[in-house]
Amino acid sequence: MITLDQAKVMIDVARKTGREMGLKPLSVVVLDAGGHLLAFEREDGASPGRFEIARGKAYGAVMLGMPGSAQMARAEGQAYFMAAVNGAFGGKVVPVPGGVLVMQGDAVVGAVGVTGDTSENDAAAAVAGIEAAGFAAKA
Template sequence: MITLDEARAMIAVARAKGREMGLNPLSVVVLDAGGHPLAFEREDGASPGRFEIARGKAYGAVMLGMPGSVQKARAEEQPFFMGAVNGAFGGRLVPVPGGVLVLQDGVVVGAVGVTGDTSDKDAAVAVAGIEAAGFEARA
């Protein structure tokens, strides 16, 4: 399980890594294993719609048990499947990198969603936050 303090640490490190990399303003969300938000921050200058994008990236990861990079590949290879899955989840999935699974002892305990820059850079800062909090990341 991810505690609130661990979720906040993930966000703080992800944001710091984004600043170090010179990324655009980021929005970062941490979800628990049931897809419920534990913590969220939107940096100054990030558009207000970024919460839904960050949540959609993380939600797809935790609900499907596959990170955004894998979802993107599935969407390219099997668009009907991913479209149907997204429909089943009320259109809440954003199947691109930046949705990263959080694992503890090999078990999915949540996901981090980051948005604001390119999807690959979003995923990189999510991984940094997850690992700094003592968890395993699957991007």
């Protein structure tokens, strides 16, 4: 289980990492294992639509049990599958890197979604936040 305090650490460190890397303004969301919102922050200068993108990255990761990088590969190889998945989940899945699983041992306990820069940079910021909160990240 991810506590609110741990979710805040994930967000703070992801944002700090983004600033250290010189990234564009980030938006960061943390979801629990059921896909429910625990915390969200949007940096100054980030567009308002970034919440839905960050949530979609994290939501796809937690609901499918696979990080955004694996979802993107699946979408490239089997576009019909990801289209069907997105239909099943009401269009809430954004299958690109930046949706990172939060792991406790072998169990998925949630996901972090980061958006604002390139998908690979978003994922790196998410991993830093997850690890700073004491969890393993699966990007």
